[in-house]
Amino acid sequence: MKYRLGSLALVGVLLLAPLFVASYSSASASATSLHSLTFAYDWPGPDMEIIPVLVAKEKGYFAKAGLNVSIKFPPNTSTTIKMLTTGSADVGLVTTADLVSAVDASVPVTSIANYSMSNNWGLFTKPGTKLSLSQLKGKTVFSFGDNWTATMLPFVFKKAGVSASSVKVVTSTNDIPLLLNGRVNFSTNTTNYEIPGIEGADKGQQPGEVLTGAAIGVPNIPIWDYATSKSVESSSGKYLTAFLSALKQATAWAAANPDAAATLFDKAYPSSGYTNAYNLSGWKLTVPLLTNAKGQYFVETDAQWTELTSAMKAVKEITSQPSPSSLYTNKYQPAA
Amino acid sequence: MTSSPQPPVSVVRENARRADAFAPAWPFAKLALWYVASVSLTLLVWQSCIWIFHPAPYIVPTPRATYDVVVSQWSQIWPLALGTFRETIYGYAAGAALGFLLAVAMYKIRVFRSLSYPLIIGSQAIPIIALAPILVLVIGFNIYPTIIVVTWIVFFPVTINTLDGFLNLDPDLLNLTRVLGATRGRRFWFVELPGVVTPLFSGLKIGAAYAVTGAIIGEQAASSGPSLYQFQVAANNQSRTDLVYGITIVMMIIGLLWFAVVTGLDRIFTPWKYRATARRWFRRDKTRNASLTTND
Numbered sequence: 001m002k003y004r005l006g007s008l009a010l011v012g013v014l015l016l017a018p019l020f021v022a023s024y025s026s027a028s029a030s031a032t033s034l035h036s037l038t039f040a041y042d043w044p045g046p047d048m049e050i051i052p053v054l055v056a057k058e059k060g061y062f063a064k065a066g067l068n069v070s071i072k073f074p075p076n077t078s079t080t081i082k083m084l085t086t087g088s089a090d091v092g093l094v095t096t097a098d099l100v101s102a103v104d105a106s107v108p109v110t111s112i113a114n115y116s117m118s119n120n121w122g123l124f125t126k127p128g129t130k131l132s133l134s135q136l137k138g139k140t141v142f143s144f145g146d147n148w149t150a151t152m153l154p155f156v157f158k159k160a161g162v163s164a165s166s167v168k169v170v171t172s173t174n175d176i177p178l179l180l181n182g183r184v185n186f187s188t189n190t191t192n193y194e195i196p197g198i199e200g201a202d203k204g205q206q207p208g209e210v211l212t213g214a215a216i217g218v219p220n221i222p223i224w225d226y227a228t229s230k231s232v233e234s235s236s237g238k239y240l241t242a243f244l245s246a247l248k249q250a251t252a253w254a255a256a257n258p259d260a261a262a263t264l265f266d267k268a269y270p271s272s273g274y275t276n277a278y279n280l281s282g283w284k285l286t287v288p289l290l291t292n293a294k295g296q297y298f299v300e301t302d303a304q305w306t307e308l309t310s311a312m313k314a315v316k317e318i319t320s321q322p323s324p325s326s327l328y329t330n331k332y333q334p335a336a
Numbered sequence: 337m338t339s340s341p342q343p344p345v346s347v348v349r350e351n352a353r354r355a356d357a358f359a360p361a362w363p364f365a366k367l368a369l370w371y372v373a374s375v376s377l378t379l380l381v382w383q384s385c386i387w388i389f390h391p392a393p394y395i396v397p398t399p400r401a402t403y404d405v406v407v408s409q410w411s412q413i414w415p416l417a418l419g420t421f422r423e424t425i426y427g428y429a430a431g432a433a434l435g436f437l438l439a440v441a442m443y444k445i446r447v448f449r450s451l452s453y454p455l456i457i458g459s460q461a462i463p464i465i466a467l468a469p470i471l472v473l474v475i476g477f478n479i480y481p482t483i484i485v486v487t488w489i490v491f492f493p494v495t496i497n498t499l500d501g502f503l504n505l506d507p508d509l510l511n512l513t514r515v516l517g518a519t520r521g522r523r524f525w526f527v528e529l530p531g532v533v534t535p536l537f538s539g540l541k542i543g544a545a546y547a548v549t550g551a552i553i554g555e556q557a558a559s560s561g562p563s564l565y566q567f568q569v570a571a572n573n574q575s576r577t578d579l580v581y582g583i584t585i586v587m588m589i590i591g592l593l594w595f596a597v598v599t600g601l602d603r604i605f606t607p608w609k610y611r612a613t614a615r616r617w618f619r620r621d622k623t624r625n626a627s628l629t630t631n632d
Binding site for chain 1: 392393394395469472473476477556557558559560561563566569570572573574575576577
C-alpha cells in the first residue's frame with residue numbers, strides 16, 4: 001500500500017513539475033519585462049501630494065503601462081533635481097521655480113508636465129486674527145526660505161505698497177506653531193498644506209485670513225511640476241509617456257475618490273506622521289489645483305514659464321531669462 | 337642635613353637656552369603653516385578628483401570656480417559670516433563659562449554631582465536639531481536661540497573634561513596642602529585650578545570645533561533676517577553648487593579660526609606642554625634671570 005502511494009506521489013510530482021516551472025518562468029518574465037523607473041519626491045518624507053504616484057503604483061496603473069516605478073525621498077527639499085541629474089532618479093516632483101533656477105545654472109533638466117495648474121501660495125494669519133495686506137508694514141512674516149516664496153514675496157510687497165526692509169521676514173523649519181503662538185503675524189505657505197495644518201493643530205479652526213492670488217498681487221502660475229533629466233529623455237523617452245499616461249489615470253481616480261485615495265495613503269505610509277483628516281483635507285484642497293480652465297491635467301504653456309522667469313529675473317533669482325522651450329516639453333503628454 | 341650642590345650658572349644658562357631652542361621660535365607661524373599645508377592637500381585631492389572623475393560642475397565645482405564665486409559674492413557673504421562668527425563666540429563664551437562652573441560645582445558638591453551627571457549626559461542625547469525650533473517658539477526670533485544652541489553643544493566637553501581633571505588630581509599634593517594648612521580657597525587657586533588647565537583646554541578645543549555647527553543649526557531653526565545658513569539654502573535651491581561649496585568652506589574657516597584662537601590661548605595658559613622652561617617675560621624669578629645674563 002505504502003509503495004503504491006509513494007509511486008502515485010512521484011508520478012504526481014513529475015506531472016506537476018513542468019507546470020510549476022512554466023508558471024514561475026512566466027511570472028519572472030512579466031517582472032523583467034517591466035521597465036524600471038525611479039520617482040523622486042520633493043519632500044524628505046511622504047505627504048498627501050504623493051497620492052497620484054502612489055495610486056498609480058498601488059492600483060497597478062504603472063504596471064499596466066509596462067512600468068515598475070519605485071519611489072525615493074530626498075534628504076532635503078533641495079536635492080530632487082540633483083537626484084535627477086546624478087541618475088538616482090528618473091522623474092521627480094519639483095517646484096517650477098527650482099527648475100528655472102536649475103536650467104539657469106546649466107543643469108540639464110526639463111519639465112515634462114505640470115502637477116498643479118494654479119498658484120495656491122499665499123499669506124495666512126492665526127485663527128481669529130484679521131489682518132489685511134495694508135497692515136503688512138512692520139509685521140513679521142514667516143518664510144521657509146524657499147525659491148518660490150523668495151519669488152512671490154516682492155509681488156506681495158509691491159501690492160501692499162511696502163518696501164522689503166519695512167517687513168521682518170523670518171525663517172524657520174515649521175510655520176504653524178509659530179503662527180499660532182503669535183511669534184509671526186503672517187505665515188507663507190500653500191493652501192493645501194497650511195489649512196489642514198492649522199485645522200489639525202488648533203481643533204479644526206480655520207486661518208483668520210487666507211490671502212492668495214490677485215488679492216496679494218502674485219501671478220497665477222503652477223507651483224509644482226514633474227521633471228526629468230536630459231539623459232533620461234534621450235534614453236527612456238518612450239517610457240515617460242507611459243509614466244504620464246498611468247499618472248493621469250491615477251490622478252483622475254484620486255480626484256474622483258478623495259476618501260479612498262487618502263485611505264490608500266494611510267495604508268501605504270502608516271508612519272508618515274500625518275492623520276487621515278489632514279491627508280483628506282489636504283488632498284481635497286489639492287484636487288481643484290490639478291486641472292486648468294479646460295479641465296486638462298499636466299499641460300504646460302509658454303505663458304506660464306515666461307511669467308515665472310520674468311518674475312524670477314526681476315527679483316534676481318536668476319541671471320538670465322531662459323526661453324520657455326529650454327524649460328519644458330509637452331511631447332510626453334498622454335493623449336487627451 | 338646637607339644641601340645638594342648647585343650646578344654652575346653657566347650650566348643652568350645652557351640648559352635654559354637648549355630648552356628654549358626645543359620649543360619653536362614661532363609657534364603660531366608653525367601652526368599656521370600646518371593649517372596651510374593641510375588645506376593645500378585637501379584642495380589637491382579635490383582638484384585631482386575632478387581631473388580623474390570629470391563630474392559636472394553642478395555636482396562638484398572646481399576649487400577655482402568655488403574661490404571665484406566666493407570672491408564675487410564676498411560683499412554679501414562677509415556680513416553673514418561675521419554674524420555667524422559673532423553667534424559662535426557668544427555661544428562659545430557662555431558654554432565655556434557654564435561648562436567650567438558646572439564642573440567646579442560638581443567637584444565641590446558631591447550631591448550635586450550625583451544629581452546632575454545623568455542630566456548632563458541626557459542633555460546631549462537630545463537631538464539639538466529638534467530642540468532648536470522649540471527654543472524659537474519659546475524665546476522668539478532673535479539671537480538667543482542660536483546662542484543657547486551653541487552653549488548647549490560647547491558646555492558638555494568642557495564640563496566632562498574639567499571634572500575628570502579635578503577628580504584625577506594628585507591626592508598626595510592635595511594632602512600636602514592640607515598638612516601645610518592651606519585654606520580651601522588657596523588650595524583651589526594654587527593647586528586644583530592649575531591642575532585642571534590641561535583637561536579644561538582639551539574640552540575647550542573640542543567645543544571650539546563644534547561651536548560653529550551649533551551656530552548653523554541655530555540659524556536653521558531661527559533666522560530673523562538673512563543668515564549664512566539661509567544664504568546657503570537659497571544657493572542650493574537655485575542649483576548654484578559652486579556657491580554652496582563656497583559657503584560651506586566659509587563656515588569651515590569660521591570654525592578653524594575659532595579653533596586657532598582657542599589653541600593660541602592654550603599655548604599661553606599651558607606653556608609647560610610646549611616648552612621646558614617659562615618664557616623670559618613670564619618668569620617670576622626676575623633677579624635670577626638678571627643674574628644669569630650678567631654673571632657669567
